Amino acid sequence: MRSRPAHRRAVDLLGGELDHPRLGADTIVPALLDMLLLYILRAWFDEQTEHGTTTGWAAALGDPAISAALHALHRDPALPWTVETLGSQAGLSRAAFSRRFTTLIGQPPLTYLTWWRMTAAARLLRETDAPLAEVATRIGYTSEFAFATAFKREYGIAPGKYRRQSEPNAGSGRTGRDTA
The missing domain is CATH 1.10.10.60 (Homeodomain-like)
Structure with a gap:
């Protein structure tokens, strides 16, 4: 993994709070841990994307077509969705959408x-x-x-x-x- 200065700074801040707790440390430490977790997840996602190995939610949300379809059906699950209408939300044909969705999400759209x-x-x-x-x-x-x-x-x-x-x-x- 490449050097990540933001990670280093977050770890240093966390270490300082743990080594020398001061007023508010009970609030700061969990926030720093949350921030560090997000930095780690970003790094992992970036690394997966670079190697073309991203699958599942990370890949689906990173794919503009599939992400558009997911946002549409999450926004209004009551619509009478079909593979064709979801595909049109994604800007793909029915067959192309179905293949791509199933590959990324791990199950067919419907x-x-x-x-x-x-x-x-x-x-x-x-x-x-x-x-x-x-x-x-x-x-x-x-x-x-x-x-x-x-x-x-x-x-x-x-x-x-x-x-x-x-x-x-x-x-x-x-x-x-x-x-x-």
Whole structure:
């Protein structure tokens, strides 16, 4: 790996804080560690890119075409996406887009879309009290039944039960209405 002056400075700053802790060190040290981690990740990504070995998320986000398609489907998973419409977002033909996406992400575009929709649904179930029909609509399903079937296939549990088990007081014997 090439010499990286910014890394050296970050390590020196971190070393100084650890060797001679002063007021605020408990805040500065984690921030410096975060910064150092980001510098290391940048260096790794740069090195992978130089050698043409980047794959996965790093490669996908570094590829303007695939990145455009990912941003589009993340922004609005409810749209009726097809490989063709995602390919047009990427500026590629359907076949070229599908090959490139699958190579970089490791799964076909519509498989990834289903995974993303289920991930978004799980978040909505945990963080909101939106009815299941609304969750289904927000992630691109036209029926609550189709959504529930897909969710159960992905998580092995019905969406309503998933929500109940994800509640902060689930299993504690307490409800949010308890007072003490």
